[in-house]
Amino acid sequence: MNLIEAQRLEVTLGSHKVLSHVDFHVAPGEIVTIVGPNGSGKSTLLRTLLGALRPDAGKVTRKPGLRLGYVPQKLMMDPTLPMNVMRFLSLPKRVPAAERQAALDEAGAGTLGERPMSGLSGGQFQRVLLARALLEKPDLLLLDEPTQGLDQPGSAAFYRQVEHIREHLGCAVVMVSHELHVVMSASDRVVCLNGHVCCQGHPEVVAQAAEYRALFGTGTAGALALYRHEHSHRHDAACDHDHGHAHDHGHAHTRSEAS
Template sequence: MTPLVTFDKIGIEFDGRVLLNQINMIIHKGEIVTLIGPNGSGKSTLIRTLLGLQLPTSGSVEHHEKTRVGYMPQKLHIDPTLPLDVSDFLALVRNVDKKDIPKVLAKVGIEKLANKQVHVLSGGEIQRVLLARALLNRPTLLVLDEPVQGVDVNGQVELYSLIATIRDELQCGVLMVSHDLHLVMAKTDTVVCINQHVCCSGTPQHVTGHPAYQALFGIPGAEESIAIYAHHHDHVHDDHGDVVNAKTHMHDKTCSH
């Protein structure tokens, strides 16, 4: 698998407080990695480090080849008195080709919202607009910070399915930030659970059974996640939890790992 970004022993301290300690993580092309952890665990700090907005105190972040990052923030704050429709909002992206705007709106299923004012959009519509903006620079790596925030359960399922479809179409890597695995896990290849340091990592099944995960989220939460985890893949995992090519395996195989 082709690595896109490597975090090597990332450490960050601020005012004598350790925010991140010895974080190691690799994101590969075509892989969905979900970063989970409780509030204050350092998820946002790690994302800022990946985006170059936060310099690590120790360690390094390596962007392999010509990694292009498309970033979707948690929230969008726009003055409701500002007349700004969806197309105009997307046109504000640096170096955007306006001919690409209808294409990305169609890709995320909101082409009919092109002329709608941003401040009247629903939570689910806003998240799709932010996802469209992240796609405008044709990223090789999508970084999605709580992409389903403010969206109802049905909308969350649809968004996670859409993200997986985009990954399949673009063969990009995806780093998703979440609080838990209860809905996201069925669309995730690798989970990294952090609480200032990496508590555990691997397949969703491995992580939800790990004592460190259960200590943070509770055994009932782990059992609920495991019950949800049944999906169809066109790939398999090796003994280390890494995704491997499965062209020679039977397609539409249900994973039970």
């Protein structure tokens, strides 16, 4: 049984239809990365899965008792607030100190407990947010571009930690990302979104190191260049709204499967 399923989702924000006929699912233990250009609906899909947004049409079905952990794209905090990491992890509800420390250890931030939140680097702050999500003991961890603003080594280290968490805790992971190396190294399945699901499939490791370095760390355009949607057919119900045109986004180093 899938942990979560979305069927024929439609979401309109203001006068703009952000998601149209989106089908999506996550199986136990898998890492799914959602990629797409700015404005493609990635964060909107994540917020709808969380229940923070109500779809205009379609539905989200969760496995009974499903526990969710969420790492937002960013969290604004008053830098003058005198709060250390351990105190932050006990808000808004009190959490035993041992559980907070265990979550920090799992997130690779075990030495940060007494550090002031205002004194953390970007990477440290994101690991603390990851620890906070782990306090929920999630079956499914949702990450909304959690490494935005981090440098390349910091991003790579963060996602290695996510892979470790998946292996150690057995939770599934959904990541919104535009980072090429994440798509290649961490994902069991990649979903390409642009208001609707263009395609999805299992990413392959890039064969040649030089090509990998040339593409590593590129932005959205570079990530989308990984995908050549070689559809010899018109879109089916899950890949509609492109009027039957095949996609060819450039130099393919992964294989995408029609959804």
